[in-house]
Amino acid sequence: MFRLTDFSADKELRTRIKEAACARFTTVLGPGSDGYHESHVHLDIIERRGGFRLCQWDVRDKEMEMAALEAETAEPAAIPMPKPKPAAIARAPAPGPEPIRKRPAGEPPRERGAR
DSSP: OOOTTOTTSOHHHHHHHHHHHHHHOSEEEOTTTOGGGSSSOEEEOOOOGGGOOEEEOOOOOHHHHHHHHHHHHSOOOOOOOOOOOOHHHHHSOOOOOOOOOOOOTTOOOOOTTOO
């Protein structure tokens, strides 16, 4: 007896079992499909529109299992930060609307539309 996800079991036998399962069941999820199916194989016969079938199961060997384990435990790559802005640009005031010019005392108001 062995587990279908046991990489020490014969890989060719597990591959044949996967192929048979994917031919019989409409859903086959195992290691490599998502994080919920890394330690077991999920099978079901749900009917889908258009006869759609889902077969996602990586039949792993010891090297693949070790690589997957290393990928899970590896530190994330450093994300580079953007370069700082030059000091002159950082201190410059943001452009905005022109200030409203006050009319000097005693100056008559302009007609509308005149500049």
